[in-house]
Amino acid sequence: MVPVKKDFVENMFSVKGKVALVTGATGALGSVLSKAYGYAGAKVFMTGRNEKKLQALEEEFKAEGIDCAYAVADPADEEQVDKMVKACVAQYGEVNILAVTHGYNKPQNILEQSVADWQYIMDADCKSVYVVCKYVAQQMVDQGKGGKIVVCTSQRSKRGMAGYTGYCTSKGGADLMVSSMACDLTAKYGINVNSICPTVFRSDLTEWMFDPESAVYQNFLKREPIGRLAEPDDFVGYTLFLSSDASNFITGANCDCSGGYLTC
Numbered sequence: 661m662v663p664v665k666k667d668f669v670e671n672m673f674s675v676k677g678k679v680a681l682v683t684g685a686t687g688a689l690g691s692v693l694s695k696a697y698g699y700a701g702a703k704v705f706m707t708g709r710n711e712k713k714l715q716a717l718e719e720e721f722k723a724e725g726i727d728c729a730y731a732v733a734d735p736a737d738e739e740q741v742d743k744m745v746k747a748c749v750a751q752y753g754e755v756n757i758l759a760v761t762h763g764y765n766k767p768q769n770i771l772e773q774s775v776a777d778w779q780y781i782m783d784a785d786c787k788s789v790y791v792v793c794k795y796v797a798q799q800m801v802d803q804g805k806g807g808k809i810v811v812c813t814s815q816r817s818k819r820g821m822a823g824y825t826g827y828c829t830s831k832g833g834a835d836l837m838v839s840s841m842a843c844d845l846t847a848k849y850g851i852n853v854n855s856i857c858p859t860v861f862r863s864d865l866t867e868w869m870f871d872p873e874s875a876v877y878q879n880f881l882k883r884e885p886i887g888r889l890a891e892p893d894d895f896v897g898y899t900l901f902l903s904s905d906a907s908n909f910i911t912g913a914n915c916d917c918s919g920g921y922l923t924c
């Protein structure tokens with residue numbers, strides 16, 4: 661008998677009925693992933709610091725029949741994160757998937773940047789990942805059913821860049837944190853931890869790079885075999901894959917989803 665189960669193959673990409681907690685849900689990627697989890701049948705618990713935006717997303721998603729809720733929390737604040745996880749559990753009884761999509765950058769040359777500004781980026785992009793993953797992982801361990809953690813970092817975790825001593829360092833740290841968390845959490849507790857590492861995708865902050873006539877866009881294309889920059893929904897498939905049983909043997913990975921940026 662060939663050793664593959666029909667039932668597993670038929671359902672391996674499903675996140676139906678799972679509870680997905682999304683940080684940075686108010687952002688370009690976070691809002692798209694939140695809605696995508698909802699379309700895929702998951703219960704979606706959104707978090708961010710901006711209550712107005714969270715409210716608007718909840719309203720929009722509920723109008724489409726998506727089961728969702730939100731809590732306001734700063735991902736770098738331990739007390740707020742603790743409350744956020746408790747609020748998710750109060751709402752849905754558990755957390756099965758964590759998608760970390762919040763992020764911040766303020767590019768500055770090291771000679772002009774204050775230590776406080778650098779530390780702010782490190783807290784927003786690195787410490788916050790640790791705090792959120794720690795509290796959600798503890799909840800998953802207490803539930804005893806494993807789980808999936810997907811952290812959005814960046815290709816900037818693998819390459820330096822002018823003005824990016826905060827961002828590259830924090831994203832590089834987050835990628836190594838992901839690999840280390842996998843060592844702590846996968847074999848013993850069945851929690852897979854992976855990151856996705858995009859290059860530029862469309863958001864309020866990057867919209868200016870999408871003018872096809874601009875030198876910035878053309879320069880990027882020289883390093884993008886895929887022939888374009890990304891849209892947030894380009895990452896839905898990869899994230900759902902890493903959130904589902906189809907990726908059960910993948911952990912600790914920093915997954916390239918850059919349109920081939922590192923290949924040339």
Ligand SMILES: NC(=O)c1ccc[n+]([C@@H]2O[C@H](COP(=O)([O-])OP(=O)(O)OC[C@H]3O[C@@H](n4cnc5c(N)ncnc54)[C@H](OP(=O)(O)O)[C@@H]3O)[C@@H](O)[C@H]2O)c1
Pocket residue numbers: 684685686687688689690707708709710711713734735736761762763764784788812813814815858859860861862863864865866
């Ligand atoms: N866009 C790109 O080209 C690109 C490329 C590679 C990697 N990334 C990474 O991909 C992730 C998603 O990017 P995106 O473009 O969707 O981001 P975004 O829209 O700029 O922001 C995502 C969310 O992060 C939260 N946030 C902002 N500053 C924060 C801070 N200081 N502390 C904690 N949370 C903060 C905000 O939510 P609240 O205000 O509600 O808290 C915001 O809605 C980020 O980690 C980003 O670094 C983006």
